[in-house]
Amino acid sequence: xxxxxxxxxxxxxxxxxxxxxxxxxxxxxxxxxxxMTYLMERLVTHIHDxxxxxxxxxxEWMAALNFLVQCGQISSDVRHEFIxxxxxxxxxxxxDSINHPKPPNTTEGSVLGPFHTHDAPTLExxxxxxxxxxxxxxxxxxxxxxANGKPVEGAKIDIWETDSSGHxxxxxxxxxxxxxxxxxxxxANGDFWFKCIxxxxxxxxxxxxxGKLLEKLNRHPWRPAHLHFMFEKKGxxxxxxxxxxxxxxxxxxxxxxxxKKSLIVEPQKIDGATAKEYGVPEGSWxxxxxxxLTTEKETADLRDRLAHEALEKQGLDLKLVDHLPVPDxx
Amino acid sequence: xxxxxxxxxxxxxxxxxxxxxxxxxxxxxxxxxxxMTYLMERLVTHIHDxxxxxxxxxxEWMAALNFLVQCGQISSDVRHEFIxxxxxxxxxxxxDSINHPKPPNTTEGSVLGPFHTHDAPTLExxxxxxxxxxxxxxxxxxxxxxANGKPVEGAKIDIWETDSSGHxxxxxxxxxxxxxxxxxxxxANGDFWFKCIxxxxxxxxxxxxxGKLLEKLNRHPWRPAHLHFMFEKKGxxxxxxxxxxxxxxxxxxxxxxxxKKSLIVEPQKIDGATAKEYGVPEGSWxxxxxxxLTTEKETADLRDRLAHEALEKQGLDLKLVDHLPVPDxx
Numbered sequence: 001x002x003x004x005x006x007x008x009x010x011x012x013x014x015x016x017x018x019x020x021x022x023x024x025x026x027x028x029x030x031x032x033x034x035x036m037t038y039l040m041e042r043l044v045t046h047i048h049d050x051x052x053x054x055x056x057x058x059x060e061w062m063a064a065l066n067f068l069v070q071c072g073q074i075s076s077d078v079r080h081e082f083i084x085x086x087x088x089x090x091x092x093x094x095x096d097s098i099n100h101p102k103p104p105n106t107t108e109g110s111v112l113g114p115f116h117t118h119d120a121p122t123l124e125x126x127x128x129x130x131x132x133x134x135x136x137x138x139x140x141x142x143x144x145x146x147a148n149g150k151p152v153e154g155a156k157i158d159i160w161e162t163d164s165s166g167h168x169x170x171x172x173x174x175x176x177x178x179x180x181x182x183x184x185x186x187x188a189n190g191d192f193w194f195k196c197i198x199x200x201x202x203x204x205x206x207x208x209x210x211g212k213l214l215e216k217l218n219r220h221p222w223r224p225a226h227l228h229f230m231f232e233k234k235g236x237x238x239x240x241x242x243x244x245x246x247x248x249x250x251x252x253x254x255x256x257x258x259x260k261k262s263l264i265v266e267p268q269k270i271d272g273a274t275a276k277e278y279g280v281p282e283g284s285w286x287x288x289x290x291x292x293l294t295t296e297k298e299t300a301d302l303r304d305r306l307a308h309e310a311l312e313k314q315g316l317d318l319k320l321v322d323h324l325p326v327p328d329x330x
Numbered sequence: 331x332x333x334x335x336x337x338x339x340x341x342x343x344x345x346x347x348x349x350x351x352x353x354x355x356x357x358x359x360x361x362x363x364x365x366m367t368y369l370m371e372r373l374v375t376h377i378h379d380x381x382x383x384x385x386x387x388x389x390e391w392m393a394a395l396n397f398l399v400q401c402g403q404i405s406s407d408v409r410h411e412f413i414x415x416x417x418x419x420x421x422x423x424x425x426d427s428i429n430h431p432k433p434p435n436t437t438e439g440s441v442l443g444p445f446h447t448h449d450a451p452t453l454e455x456x457x458x459x460x461x462x463x464x465x466x467x468x469x470x471x472x473x474x475x476x477a478n479g480k481p482v483e484g485a486k487i488d489i490w491e492t493d494s495s496g497h498x499x500x501x502x503x504x505x506x507x508x509x510x511x512x513x514x515x516x517x518a519n520g521d522f523w524f525k526c527i528x529x530x531x532x533x534x535x536x537x538x539x540x541g542k543l544l545e546k547l548n549r550h551p552w553r554p555a556h557l558h559f560m561f562e563k564k565g566x567x568x569x570x571x572x573x574x575x576x577x578x579x580x581x582x583x584x585x586x587x588x589x590k591k592s593l594i595v596e597p598q599k600i601d602g603a604t605a606k607e608y609g610v611p612e613g614s615w616x617x618x619x620x621x622x623l624t625t626e627k628e629t630a631d632l633r634d635r636l637a638h639e640a641l642e643k644q645g646l647d648l649k650l651v652d653h654l655p656v657p658d659x660x
Contacts, residue, residue: 009583011582011583012582012583012584012589013581013582013589013590013591014589014590014591015420015423015427015587015590016427017424017427017428017640020420020423020427020587021420023420023587024419024420027547027583028547028549030547030548030549031546031547031548032548033546036546036547038384039384039386039390040547042380043380043419044419044420046376046377046380047376047421048420048421048424049376050373050376051421051424051425051428052424052428052640052644053372053641053646053655054368054369054372054654054655055428055633055637055640055641055654055655056369056425056428057429057653057654058425058426058430060369061416061421061425065410065412065413065416066412068398068401068402068412069401069402069405069410069411070402071398071399071402072400072401072402072403073402073403073405075399075402075403080395080399081399082395082396082398082399083395086391086395089354089373089374089377090345090350090351090353090354090374090378091377091378091381091391093345093350094347094350094378094382095381095386095388095391096388097345097346097347097350098347098381098382098385098386099387099388100388216361216363216366217357217358217360217361217366217370218360218361218362219357219358219360251343252341252342252343253339253341253342253357254342257342257353257354259342259343259344260343260344260345261344303385310382310385311383311385316383323387324384324385325385
């Protein structure tokens with residue numbers, strides 16, 4: 001954090017459509033935290049420009065503020081309506097793309113969504129993370145490697161999906177323990193494997209304000225069938241991603257913009273030998289997938305390089321401090 | 331509302347920093363409601379540009395979403411944290427300025443704030459709307475006229491202020507009836523008069539997320555002493571305003587940007603004749619003020635004219651439908 005700078009604060013009197021923005025920016029620039037100052041400057045400028053370009057009516061403004069209250073009030077320990085809002089506005093995809101750029105031939109990221117929890121049980125390889133007898137059994141055989149094909153041992157892998165009705169455990173009001181989710185650790189070969197159920201397409205929660213917004217926009221709330229994965233290991237870039245099932249009716253119209261071609265997979269009917277090796281019934285579905293991680297350093301370097309390029313292209317005179325842009329005042 | 335337009339929806343696959351915005355805009359453009367389409371186009375563009383210009387980090391994004399949840403969760407029937415947020419960001423002032431432009435020599439508007447209620451008692455002229463014995467008694471003698479000096483009879487006037495501790499009634503958890511607020515009606519001469527207490531400066535509620543934000547920004551939460559007024563009469567532009575007491579220490583640094591020079595007033599010690607006429611003790615404070623309303627039509631015409639001028643200046647090719655800008659596609 002830079003030393004506090006003296007900001008000449010204007011006399012805040014007779015503010016108008018034309019002078020409110022620079023005055024608000026100035027009064028917000030007294031913290032001495034250059035990043036905070038820059039974020040607020042951009043935020044206020046965009047919000048005010050939005051109001052000026054749309055000549056927003058008092059009724060629209062009030063409706064928007066009430067919408068935001070509703071989003072907060074429907075949120076809970078197990079529901080985050082603002083993540084959902086960020087998802088359907090394409091912001092979550094954008095934030096992930098900015099923060100976790102991927103070098104070629106490494107696994108791309110996808111949206112986190114609002115349903116990751118911190119209470120998933122740690123399971124052994126081969127365990128079944130689903131407790132839903134209605135689902136179609138799926139065996140996943142996966143590896144975690146680096147870009148050179150070297151196994152990544154000891155990566156913590158969070159995996160979660162819905163039950164066969166298209167609901168995450170937290171969406172059931174009578175949930176008393178986590179289901180359809182687990183944590184695994186990759187072994188010395190970078191391998192991990194687990195049983196689950198074939199994912200199904202499902203609507204994002206649309207009984208709240210975000211659902212009403214989608215309805216107004218004539219947008220459907222569906223996500224194509226997918227399995228969520230999150231990879232964590234010290235020194236490696238945190239990877240939040242998902243695998244999408246080929247042929248899903250919502251493959252090209254995901255309500256939250258998460259699908260990438262490289263993340264579309266196609267489960268197969270298992271062959272006899274594999275079924276025997278993994279102790280699953282013949283006729284089960286099997287999915288084999290290799291995840292490729294990048295190091296934290298590679299990602300940070302790539303992110304910085306892309307930030308410099310993007311800011312230059314936008315004509316912004318900024319420098320990176322702690323990898324984040326601030327105005328270059330020095 | 332225009333007839334639904336066919337919007338060619340793109341295949342939403344492989345979305346990136348560069349293509350997420352046009353794709354989100356397209357998927358949001360299917361409602362056939364041109365105003366909604368325009369609002370969403372501007373909203374998404376600004377939110378995405380904000381993310382791109384700041385290269386917002388995942389941690390900052392999550393902190394912002396959690397801040398919004400907190401704003402929603404502290405809100406209640408008697409507290410609207412998002413209005414407060416809009417106020418401290420200068421948006422409320424801007425929205426009022428856009429929607430209620432004032433011709434010269436008419437009463438300017440000011441911010442509504444989050445403390446207007448709908449349960450104020452209707453009082454007769456001369457009544458005391460305060461029940462706070464600690465406050466310094468103030469007699470207000472006011473008129474409501476049009477720009478030509480003609481009285482406006484039968485205007486409904488909402489008036490509200492804090493008690494002498496700087497709190498509105500709704501900020502007291504044991505509130506069981508409205509105090510320091512009332513509704514009056516102007517008489518045939520456009521007059522109304524009432525007793526209240528000399529307003530005091532007070533901090534906006536700063537025990538919630540908006541207060542924490544102000545603290546981070548090294549901003550104080552104070553508002554200069556003022557009395558709120560709201561005027562309503564069919565055919566007349568809805569006037570939300572306030573009168574600010576001259577010499578207040580926060581006169582030029584109002585946390586919500588509401589002060590205008592034309593709204594600064596100076597209560598006087600009452601003279602003997604007036605004290606006698608209105609039945610108040612000698613030595614009381616008195617404030618005389620003439621409010622000047624504009625007609626709904628004058629305001630609508632002025633708003634449309636200013637909207638056209640502003641949009642042209644911004645280089646936006648828009649037309650007004652129901653007084654609100656939409657893209658000119660015809």
